[in-house]
Amino acid sequence: MRVRRDSYALILLPGALAFLAVVVVPFLMNTAVGFTDWQGVGSPHWTGLANYRELLHDSEFWASFRHSLFMVVAMAAIPTALGLVLAAALFDYIGKHFGTRIAAVLRACFYLPQVLPVAVAGIVWSWILAPDNGSLNALLKAVGLGSWQQDWLGDPDLALYTVMGVLVWVQIGFPLVVFMAGLGRVDPQLYEAAELDGAGWWRRFRHVTLPQIRPEVYVVLTWCTIAALKVFGAVYVLTKGGPGGATDVPSYFSFTTFFEKTQVGYGSAISTVLTVIILALATIGLKLQNRAEAV
Secondary structure: OHHHHHHHHHHHHHHHHHHHHHHHHHHHHHHHHOOEEOOOOOOOEEOOOHHHHHHHOOHHHHHHHHHHHHHHHHHHHHHHHHHHHHHHHHHHHHHHHHOHHHHHHHHHHHHHHHHOOHHHHHHHHHHHOOOOOOHHHHHHHHOOOHHHOOOOOOOOOOHHHHHHHHHHHHHOHHHHHHHHHHHOOOOHHHHHHHHHOOOOHHHHHHHHHHHHOHHHHHHHHHHHHHHHHOOOHHHHHHOOOOOOOOOOOHHHHHHHHHHHOOOHHHHHHHHHHHHHHHHHHHHHHHHHHHHHHHO
């Protein structure tokens, strides 16, 4: 037994060293820089909690954090709800009436945005949403809805909701795949018993599907919420936080503070706070998941 445990330790050692070098050490270095005033050159000047005190009164940071709440809706709440309904429909209706192959093809189509590079998807959507020659405005004009044409990414009142719509499209495939995998472990006799009792699709969804895949729901909500809080690529490609900061989020705000304003200490403090929030949410999500699995 001692030999086997030693062999397990040797197998885990490379991964542990990589995690230490890539995650732990940079996080500790970033946290230390957050207590300094530094422009990226020369010697850092120790300022203690000054950056964090400034952060508490920084209206731009709190505005970016409010935008993150919209991103949580777009990347966690809406995709989870739609993913649940779509997964149940594909598994419980499409798969039974049209065959599992059709259901698998539709599942792959929904998941396709997840495997597309963010830069590629963002550039394509910027073409679609362009105000002058974009496909969306051209389509609206072609069907007689020219009055609905908008500067989708350039209007401060619309830009955030437009980015949210793109992120729903990007994210919906992940919950769908996870929920369909969860449905595969549900005892089919539960659905058969519900059908014999006269339960329709919606009642089977509420009383059989949802209780059985509760652990998967917590996994998806936790994972997608974390992804929403640290979203960067889509904002960078589509709007660069604009117009006028209307789509700024903490990760992009930290990036611009760090690299464009060269306020390295302050940017590090922002990213440290964001990391702590994400770790806290991940811990809560894991506890909820364990509780759901224990029921």
